[in-house]
Amino acid sequence: MNGLGSEVWLAMVTCFAAIFTQNILLTTFLGMCPFTSVSREVKTAAGLGAAVVFVLTFTTTLNWLAYKYVLIPLELEFFRFILFIIIIAAFVQFVEMVIDRYSPKLYQNLGIFLPLITVNCAILGASLFMVIREYSFIQTIGYGFGAGLGWMLAILAMAGIRTRLNESRVPEGLRGPGITLIIAGLMALAFIGFTGVLG
């Protein structure tokens, strides 16, 4: 395989791993706040999930470029926290304005969730992991997309479970966030079962 081909293959593996074995929500427990609060209905969960996929893919990519071409040449790597946050916030704001202007329908389904996830730690976390794990550019794209998809998968599963929970008898003290966290733990165990698939 030539260089680019193996890069793309590696990116796909990274993407797959980010969805299942290293699911950002269930193995590192990032992004728990919207996960517990917006997972009551499958429809809203899907909207938020789609917004996370979109924002994660683009911000990790942008942050990779900013890190590689701005921070490393200037030897300011230690500033990545601040820079990443500024870029994420500006990007989300920018995308919200554009969607709002050109596609009211998309805005209705996706746009209104964007401000909710600007300050989501999963978004910043993915960018920081991308630096720690020293991903290449193409791998970063794969990772961002995979991490987003993994998060979406987890919140969709949770929303599905919670709609069914509505009809089951949960002990009073566990209703709401309590039972949600227990289910998240069980889901995490299941996802960790994927570890080793990509040995």
Add this chain to the structure above:
Amino acid sequence: MIDFLITVSIISSIGAVLALILVLCERYVVNYGPCRVTINDDRELDIQGGSPLLTVLRDEKIFIPSACGGRGTCGVCKCTVKTGGGAVLPTETPFLTKEEIADSVRLSCQVKVRNDIDIQIPEELFNIQEFKSTCTEIEELTYDMRRFRFELVDPPAIKFVAGQFMQLLCPKYKGSGEEVYRAYSIASDPTQRNLIDLIIRLVPNGICTTWCFDILKEGDPVMLNGPYGDFRMSETDAPMVFVAGGSGMAPFVSILSEMRNTASKRSVKYFFGGNTLKDLCMANEMKAFEEQLENFEFIPVVASPEEGSEWAGQVGLVTEAVQQTYSDLSKHEGYLCGSPGMIDAAAAVFIGLGMPEDKIYYDKFS
């Protein structure tokens, strides 16, 4: 040191570039061009699109009441958007009932003006304005109540319905670090368009009342806005029962002036309650109203007259006085103004005497 400065300036300039992009974006992308807002099929506003409806209207000096300031958390700024508002957003649904959604009621802070839009708002909102005024007279009514007269400067005249209230802006002063608005009922004659009377009772440690009593002097400028509220006389001929305590006197002075102006023959009994004789006020004004109005009677009620005083009037609670006067209130209308405790007690008495609940109108101080 140099390194430090370079670092800071690099990070700041990155931030500045991103901010610049956003500003440009806001300028060119979020510019929806000129849009026309049609209000109540009558008034038309030509504005630049892109901002929330609430902000657009506020810039045009139409004040839709809002408690959270447009963040979509209070659900107060409702208005009807007939066309051009787009679909109801998920951020609005928690505040709207099914009927309201069917009637195309929206939260004006969430609806963005993107194109020509056709809305319906209560007519009286047009009237709400901000007034620069001068305090011209402060009159002591009781030991803890004063009547303040404000002459309107800009705009010089107001149109209000007797029973409505104004908001008074209490500025920062020693003892209060923030500007606050407080609502007080108007106690003046609606035909006196150039002035507003407010009756204010001193609340111990109250921010605004303390300012009015200790700092405000005759000749001082005061900002008022309004008029607000739908407490007013109904348009029927049913006999009325007024019950008030303390500064709850204010709207009834205005309503009685209105009745005098229109030579109303409606029957009114006005029960005014006080703890002691010191709490009674405006006896002369009430006497004048009794002479000018055909069917008006003022009944002051004192809970515990000072010992040794010669009080010939009613003794007890206002609610007891109402019960002694009437045996059936099913054809009457009740008007209440005062503290929440007094209103709840009086409303319970009205209902007990057969008054329909939708014939009880009240203005609760909170």
